Amino acid sequence: MSQKKKACKYNLMVSRDTLEVIQGKWRLPIIISLIHGNKRFGEIQRDISDISPKMLSQELKALEMNKIINRTLYDSMPVTVEYSLTPLGLSMEKMLDELISWGIHFRNEIIGK
Amino acid sequence: MSQKKKACKYNLMVSRDTLEVIQGKWRLPIIISLIHGNKRFGEIQRDISDISPKMLSQELKALEMNKIINRTLYDSMPVTVEYSLTPLGLSMEKMLDELISWGIHFRNEIIGK
DNA sequence: GTAACTACTTACCATATGGTAACTACTATA
DNA sequence: TATAGTAGTTACCATATGGTAAGTAGTTAC
Numbered sequence: 642m643s644q645k646k647k648a649c650k651y652n653l654m655v656s657r658d659t660l661e662v663i664q665g666k667w668r669l670p671i672i673i674s675l676i677h678g679n680k681r682f683g684e685i686q687r688d689i690s691d692i693s694p695k696m697l698s699q700e701l702k703a704l705e706m707n708k709i710i711n712r713t714l715y716d717s718m719p720v721t722v723e724y725s726l727t728p729l730g731l732s733m734e735k736m737l738d739e740l741i742s743w744g745i746h747f748r749n750e751i752i753g754k
Numbered sequence: 755m756s757q758k759k760k761a762c763k764y765n766l767m768v769s770r771d772t773l774e775v776i777q778g779k780w781r782l783p784i785i786i787s788l789i790h791g792n793k794r795f796g797e798i799q800r801d802i803s804d805i806s807p808k809m810l811s812q813e814l815k816a817l818e819m820n821k822i823i824n825r826t827l828y829d830s831m832p833v834t835v836e837y838s839l840t841p842l843g844l845s846m847e848k849m850l851d852e853l854i855s856w857g858i859h860f861r862n863e864i865i866g867k
Numbered sequence: 868g869t870a871a872c873t874a875c876t877t878a879c880c881a882t883a884t885g886g887t888a889a890c891t892a893c894t895a896t897a
Numbered sequence: 898t899a900t901a902g903t904a905g906t907t908a909c910c911a912t913a914t915g916g917t918a919a920g921t922a923g924t925t926a927c
Contacts, residue, residue: 653786658857659854720924744771751820751842831894833903833904834904835904872925874923875920880916887910
């Protein structure tokens, strides 16, 4: 295989990695919610008004496994859990900004016309 | 709702729009294949070796509907069809570069460790 | 002791996504 | 007339994704 084709396959692989991290109905809402500050389980649930506890729990676990967010348990009464973005999670901002920028462009080109 | 919350909801909406365009198993491979030049149906199928004609046809239609690609019919014998990126499709490059960059970073942080 | 607040978990169901294999339709060439 | 090269389509199936409703578990306040 040529160098060009190898580079192309690599680009495809890593961009698919990125999509796997952010795809699904609730990943972006959760990440964006946490950009605006650390939050507890119930706070995220109230922030994203239509997510069920099952989905929130499931998606938080997935994001934690990918080291996008941290889960911190506080021994307060009652017990509270705080979720926050890791450095890796924070490093998504530029990429997310590009998703937003292109999304605006797309909306102007398609949905507007 | 506060201005901040409104902006946040808008960012979420447009970034989800972007994801809807590029998500799925075959969208990125097709787009990346066409970045390297216009191609016929059979050429794309050979380029992405494991895609079935059904999936290729289905995803090309979806990309065409979103004005990411053009479909041009040539009255040659036998009939050939050429697919190419539209200006809107070409405008994805910067965003795709960010997906790639973050994917490389992610791979170094997670899969490497 | 009962209700309320925290953060989930479990069972079950419906729809979306993607895969396989075979078939269609048109034309040219042997 | 049969085969091959275009570009798809169709029927059927399996898995993935997400939703609903109810239940769990620990602690505190009434």
